[in-house]
Amino acid sequence: MRLQNVNAVITGASSGIGQAVASHFRREGADLLLTGRRTELPEAHPGDLYLPADLNDENFVSELAARAADRLGEVGVVVLCHGLQASGPLTDMTYDEARDVLHSNLLSSFLVMKHLIPLAPEQGASMVCVSSRLGMVGMPNQAMYSAAKGGLIALARGAAIEWASRNIRVNVVAPGLTATPIIEASFQRRPDPNAYRRMREDSIPLRRLATPEEVADAVLFLACPESSYITGAVLPVDGGYTAF
Known part of the structure; x- marks a missing residue:
């Protein structure tokens, strides 16, 4: 019960990694406000309080903060686990597509930070941003997502x-390829899903995909007091991919 009496807001909590994070936090005793x-x-x-989210809309994010203040009071942990996957050649991407990727992964996170951090307790808080290994390395057809x-x-x-002067810690978890429903569905669209999976696994030193629960373990660590002297860090959970 490492998060007992802790109020937490988790975005992107309706599937994949965000759903696993919510499960971990619930098990550890947190009171949860979830969006997805x-x-x-x-x-x-x-x-749990769940709100369907449009985090690109500042009016909604402001309302989310108001609901958090009303339901939870102070918010000791915020996990940003939402985002939009996009791939394709850079020269084929339209401006609107590029804007959507930036809004859904970056500017929406700014809005959540802006409106929720004022709810941090006086003794401090923890924020964990779920980024990606592709925020650290380049890959063909992933330039805008990166x-x-x-x-x-x-x-x-x-x-x-x-x-930092307010004891608000902000850290990043950078997952590698993870066996989420979206990734599994993308594999199934390939002509030979099993061969494609093996090819992707062979690109990872540990030779397998992460599970959502393994990524959630890292998020939980950065949210808990065990990481109380860690801030501004990026923790790869990528099977060694970015160690090449």
Whole structure:
């Protein structure tokens, strides 16, 4: 019960890594306000408050903060686990597509930071941003996504320094390829899903994908007192991919 009596807000909580983070936090005793793109959570949990989210809309984010203040009072942990995956040649991407990637991964995170950090307790808080290994390295057909996730890392580091005097820690988890429903569905669209999976696994030193629960373990660590002297850090959870 490492998060007992801790109020937490988790974005992107309706599936994948965000859903695993919510499960971990719930197990550790946190009171949760969750957001996601789905109209409702796949499984309802008594005590959780879930709000379908449009985090690109500042009016909604402001309302989210108001609901958090009303329901929770202070917010000791914020996890930014939302985002939009996009791929394709850079020269084929339209301006609107590029804007959507930047808004959904970077500018929406700025809005959540802006409106929720004022709810941090006087003794401090922890914010964990879920970025990507592609925020640290380049990959063909992922340039704009890398730019957005790399921008999120830079935003988190800047916020960590800006808010250090208030004991608000801001850290980043950078997952590698993770077995989320979106990734699994993308594999199934390939002509030979099993061969494609093996090819992707062979690009990872540990030769397998992460599970959402393994990424959530890292998020939980950075949210808990065990990491109380860590801020501005980027923790890769990528099977050694960025160690090449």
